[in-house]
Each structure stands twice: as C-alpha cells, then as structure tokens.
Amino acid sequence: MQEYQGKAVFGGIAIGKIFVYQKDERRVKRTKVDDVEGELIRYQEARETADKQLGELYEKALLEVGEANAAIFQIHQMMLGDDDYNESVENIIRTQSVNAEYAVASTSDNFSQMFAAMDDEYMQARAADVKDISERVLTVLGGSDGNKMTFSESVIILADDLAPSETVQLDKEKVLAFVTVHGTVNSHTAILARTMGIPALIGTPVDLSVARNNQFAAVDGNTGILYLEPDDETLQGLKDRQQEEQEKREMLKLLRGRENVTIDGKEIMLYANIGDMKDLAAVMQNDAGGIGLFRSEFIYLGRDNYPTEEEQFQIYKTVAETMAGKKVIIRTLDIGADKQCEYFGIGQEENPAMGLRAIRICLMRPEIFKTQLRALYRASAYGNLAIMYPLISNLWEIRRIKEIAKEVEQELTLTGIEFTRPQQGIMIETPAAVMISEELAKEVDFFSIGTNDLTQYTLAVDRQNPELDAFYEPNHPAVMRMIQMIVDNAHKAGIWAGICGELGADTTLTKEFLAMGVDELSVSPGSVLPLRKIILETDTRSI
Template structure:
C-alpha cells in the first residue's frame, strides 16, 4: 500500500483505477515506407475514424446548439474526404514513399497556405478548417486519445494539471475523481470537480508517478490522501466514510423545495455557477434558485475559431429556456491569465494575470465583444437575463461597455430582432480598485457580483494557482472580508444588490459572516446548494451578526 499526501480541494471518496491523462499532442515523425499500399490503408483507416468522430460531434452540436452549430462539423467531414486532399496525400505516399503522418502534415500545410493566400475572406477561413481536420486524422494515426481518456470503465484521472481547454473536452462520464501533481484549490480542475460533486486532490507532486497507471486507488478529497493498492482495513474504513457521506447527502435531499431563510427570518438567494448548457441539469436536480455565474468562455475554449453570433445565441438561448424563467447571469468573455486560447493570438506576457484579459480584451477588440453582446441580447427574449462584465477597475470601462450594449440594442431594434427590455447589467468586483471605488461603480450598474478567487489573489498579491504559497493565500484574510463588507454597504446605499460568485461563497465557515454583512446572493457549484441551504437555515443572525461585525471592525493590529 502506498499513501501520497496532497491537498484535498473537493470532498468525497473516489475508488477506481488510476488513469493518466493523454494530452492531445503528437510528434510527427518522418520516415520512408516500403509497403506503400499498407501505408495508404493506414491513412484511409484514420480518415474513416475522423469522419465518424466528426459525425458524432455534429449530432451532439445539433442537439445542444442547433443546425448551424452542427454545420461546422459536417463541413469538416466533407473536407476530410475531399478528392483533391486525398489525392495529394496518396501521391506523397506512393511516389515519395512518405509515411502517412508526414504526408498528412505536408498536405495540410500546403492546402492551408493555398486557402490563406486567396482574396476571398470565406476561403481564407478554410485554412484553419483544413488544419483542424488534418490534426484529427494525425491524432488517430499517432494514437492520441480524443478527450484524454481511452478507458472502458470510469477512472480516477491523474495529470500534472489540466488547462481549462482540456477540462472542457473531457468525457465526464468516465471520471470518478481528479488527482493532480500541481494545481491549487482555485484551479480549474478543482472547480470542475466541485461542480461535478466528485473528489479531487491537488499538489501531489512527483510522488504521483506514471508507473501507477492502472492500479487500484482511493482518493479522499477531504483529507487529500491518495491511497494506491489499499489494504483491506484502509479500504473498509474509506468505504464506510463514503457511505456516511452518501447518507448525509440523502438527508440534505429533504431540503429541496425549502426556503433559504435563517431562524430569524433573513432570506438569501442561493444560485449556481455553471460552465456550459449541460450543467443546467445539475442546477435543476440540486434545486438551485437561478444561475449566478455562467462562464461564457466555455464556447471559446471549446472551439477552434471564434464562435459565431448564432452559435453563441443558441447556447445562451438553451440555458435561458431550460431555466424556465429563473434568473441567469452570464459573464462576458473572460480569457487571458490562466485561460489562453490560441486563435486569439494574445501576446506572451510576463505576468498575464495582470495583463490583457477579460473586459480589457473586449474593449480593445470590440468586434469580438459586439458579436457576443448581440448573441446575449437576442437570447434575452427567451428568459430572465443578467449580463456582467469581469475584471473591472474603473468607471470609464463600465460606461464604455454599457455604451456598446446600447449600440447593439439599437441595431437589433432596427433589424426587427426581439430582445428583453429588462436585462440587468452588472459587474464583477474582483480587483481591489473596483472594491475601493464601489461607491461610484454602484451608480453605473444594477448589481455587483464579487469574484473572491481573484479578489483574494490581487488583494494579497498571491498567485491563486501557486499551491506552494499555502497559508499565505488566505481567502479568510481580514482585508478580503473587509473589502466584501465595503462593497456590500456601497451597493445597498445605492439601491443595488450584491452577490458572491467566487469559491468562497460555498465555504460554510463563512456563511454566518456573509449573512451578517448583508450579502443578497451566494452563487456556488450545484452540489453546494443543499449544504449551504442547511447552513443558512441553522443560523440566527440576531445572535451571530453583532459578534461578527464587531470582529470585522476590530483594529487589525490588535488581532
């Protein structure tokens, strides 16, 4: 039995085989082949496999986002079996005796360059398509696994760490838990695990060795212990722990349909954070009151090129329609920092968390922002929509974003396209600058949503992704809590509501503090709704609020 200690970032006990994530990268080797006929058949097999994959993706896209979204994959199917494309590959294999991988790679570059040199913008865009199709064929030839998991049974997924673009494409039905060498409590792997309600351990370091592949393991997301080849006593103990957790979950199920109200009658809204339309089901089964944060960047992370207005519209419309009149707050594009997307061609930055990201990208590249705003306002005709802008630091940024919203609405009205007249506009408070200026910002918007992950990072000058900082990264730091209190007071003085959509909202040790401060809404992962509701219903703010507010007002040097 081997026990490796890391940091538990999502509670629960997961039991299953360890499986190491297969990253979708393939080194293209070049060599001469003798049996050109066999090599041609290798290519044809990979081509057929790619066409089948694209067909399944088209079906999935049609079900989730409509016919237009499916057309991209259907176009790629046709491109994969284009006769000129095939013939060029066949010639390289037969005449130059190139291996299939090198032949596909060379033809992809040749065709992409040909498309890129054309005057027609539509044909220029096909350069990216032919590269994407060819990469899919190459992945099959090189044995790279699409989605990172080639297992017939669910697994404990192991990795160094996972990027947002990788987590979005995982086959989540095959994941029992996450265990990573790096990462932190606010990494995207941890956030995904909490959304899925499965255990996750980060920071296992070099002790998480690839040779453990396939061995039975137990991940305890509460303690951060990963046990490989557990003995009978350890297995029995952790199995009992899992059963107890399931029993408590069944008890929490009785809270479905109950109000989020304290013993003394104080009510708070409990909403959910989601990352894709598929997550709406989790919101519904966990009795979330609405969606307080829909991370729209999933559309960009899960695409090889900028998603079109119609593709975005279909996704937003699906979420709003499925939520059946409940409030849905969609955050505009938030990439940069740890969420990098190749086709944005963002310059390399020494400190990307402080650089070109989120609203800064939208305001400097208005064509991207305008496309998203059009899709959002079109979707607003199908439900109760709120739009919020991330990474705000100044009043002028908010005014510029609002001006673009008004332009989009005027254009839609001229075109006769319906949109909701009551769309609320809000901002995320996740920089100290926004918190300190929240009295002025409150006059510009309908609501605030506090992003505690970044607010903690920027306030404490601690990289949220750096697990080595340990106790230095302290979301409970008095400075962070005082900023939350300041923001809440400034919001209420100006007649707007304030929520928390960062991971801190689900921290049950702070529920009484947020109630005492007067936060109006907590938006958490779907699996956190019922435990949070339970904590709210057990609180009496008449008893707790005076003590908490006194602690927040206490001179810091006396603590």
C-alpha cells in the same frame, strides 16, 4: 498500512481494489526508409485516424461532461492540424529519410520543450497537449486503436498521470476514484474529474512499481490521503464517514423547495454558476433559485472563429426560457489570461492576467462586444435576463459600456426587434473597483464579487501557479474586509451585492457572509443544498 498525502481534486471517500495504469514504454527507433513518399502517406493516414478518434472523444465528452470540458478535444484536433507541427514531421521524414514514428517523436520532444520554456503559463500547459496528440499518432502508427481501460469490477485507478483523453474514456460506473503521481488542480483532467464527480487526488508520491493490481486501498478525497492496505481501525473510520456523507446527501434532498431564509428572517438569493446549457440539468436538480454566473466565454472557446449573433442568441434564449422566469445573469466574454482564443489575435503578453482580457477586449474591439450585446438584448425578451461585466476598474468603463448598450438598443428598435432592458451589473474583481465601489454602485443595478481574481490581485499571487498555493489565501483578512466594504457601499446605493467566486461555496464562511449582509451566493450546482442547510440554521443576530 501505507499512507500517502496528495492534493484533493474532488471530495468523497472511495474504498476498493486498485488498478495500476501504466502506459506502454514506447521506445521509438530511428529507421531508414527507402519509400519516403509512402512514409508520408502513412503518417497522413495515421493523423487522419487520430483526428477521427479525437472527434469521437469530443462527442462522448459532450454528452458526459458538457461543452466547456469537452473543448480540450477540439483543441487537440486543432493542434493536430497545426501547419508548423505537421511541416516539422514531414520535413524530418523527407530530409532524413526516416520512419514516421521517429519524426513524430522528435517533433513531439522539440515542440513540448519549446512550450515548456515559455514564460506564459497557458502556453507552458500546451507542452502536455503536444505529447498527448503525438502519443495518439504513435499509437495509431503502431497498429493500435488505443486500448481503453476496461474493468470487470469497480476499481481505484492509480497512475503516474492521466491525459484528458484517457480520463473521459473511463467507465464512470466502474471507477471509484483515481489517484495520480503528477498533475495540477487546474489541469484539464482535474476539471473533468470534478465535473464527473469522481473522488480524485493528484501529486500523490506513491511508487507505482510497489503498488499492485487488486491491492486493497482507500481514498479520502477530503483530506487528500491514499491508504494502501488500510488497517482495521482506519478502514472502519472511513466507512463510518462514507455512511455519514451518504446520509447527508439524502437529508439534503429534503431541502428542495425550501426558501433560503435565516432564522431571523434574512432572505438570501442562492444561485448557480454554469459554463454551458448542459449544466442546466444540474441547476434544476439542485433547486438553485437562478443562475448567478453564466460564463459566456465558453461559447467562444474550442472553435476557430467568432460565434455569430444568431448562435449566441439561440443559446441565451434557451437558457432564459428554460429557467422560466428565474434570474439568469450572463457575464460578457471573459477571454484572456488563462482562457485564450487564437483567433482573437491577442498575441504574447508578459503578464496576461493583467493584460488584454475581459471588458478591456470588449471596449477595445466594440464590434465583438456589440455582437454579444445584441444577442443578449434579443434574448432578454424570453426570460428574466441580466448582464454582468467582468474586470471593471474605472467609472469611465461603465459609462462607455452604457454608450455602446444605448447604440445596440437604438439599432434593435429601428429594426423592430423586441427586447427588454436587462439589469446591468458588474463584477468586483480588482482592488481599484473595491476602493471606488461607492461611486460605481450609483451606476449599476448590482455587484457580484469575483473572489478568485480579487484574491489574486490583492495578494499579488498568480492563482494558476501551483508553487504558490501556500500564498493564495482566499479568506485573507484583506479580502474579507474588501467584501464588507463592497457590501456596505452597495447597500448605501440601494443595490444588492453577491459573491460568485469560489469563496462563496466555502461553508466555513457562510455564516460570516450572512452577518456581513451578502445578498446573494452563486456557486456550483452541487453546493446549493449544503449552503441552504446552513442558511436555514443560521440566526445572524447571534453572530
């Protein structure tokens, strides 16, 4: 038996045969061409074919993993249409009279090295995207349509890495798990894997030249371990745990329809976090009490211009109507940091996590903010909608928000458009907001604690940097004390306080949060029922 420790991307246990996926070793030769114009046409046709393929991948991903996760293929289409990229390819063909393959490969190397050398982590990630789109064009130029991974039986995929385009083409019915040598937990592929619900490991130091097709293996997505040819004792232990997990999933289904009340009568609001309308089915399926975080920024991503008021209104209206009176909390756009939109024109920042992002963009560009607020207020007439503002650090920010919201109300009233006055809440994500939470609580209707950024800013650790994983400690004593302070100050002012960050789904902390007096937990839809089980079994008087 061989054992390899990787990083878990999605939990669960998979047992079966391995399929070793290795990309073709593409050796691009530099060849002189006589017909330069013909070579330029050949490149243009290949690029158009690649663009069409990306469009088809987007449509497929849209159906399977939702708009937010499918957006990577639109981004790839935009990069494929980038003037700088195409001018570089065409210039190499013209000036050197060489084949299109060589020009594409050279441009790919040059651009990926340029992105990789940048200080900004978001731009560094674009290096892999350039390679991905270039590989697609080279495949087309080579006369292939990009062979899909097809299997006659269910397999565990083992690869050096998987591009998003490769991941989305997997036949989910025949993939037990995937394991990659490289990759990061925040990569597009990792996000797609979690959404698709496939047990997955990354950063697994397995030698692909040693592994072989049809070799028996097991993946423990909980501990992050890959076992090649597991011995009988290990295999039986994994099978037992696999059976236990299945039984737990079946038992959790019995919790549907139950109220989220502890043994001593404390009621908790248990809501779901979503990125777009396609996640609504999962919200219903897992019996969430409402939506505690609708990430509206995904409406802005993956496009080349601002969404209109009408486009946004239709989305918010649909969500509010679908939830049929249940609470829907929509966070205003949280663009910036690791979520960039080129058309916003933010420009290069030395430290984007602390730069022009979230509410700061809204207050500095009120025309964008008012468009979103108008759409939100209009949608408020169709359900139980609330608005939440991210990255608040100052009292004056809330007061300015109220002024702008008042202007929107007056404009809608003058035009005779029906609306209600939705509850107004803020995300507590900065130590500054924690320290003045007693004053902030008097200005709003609720608090929602964004533990991801709160941890980042409190510990001074970039949460996007995989090299700092050991230092990023979401349940650090300082973070936990801040949560208690926030809850206490909220209750003192008569408002509720919840958690919408990843920490809210940590079942090892659920009882502690209940003892703290946390009123609401908003988590991924799949975490709702496991948390409900803990809530129903908890007596906060004994904690």
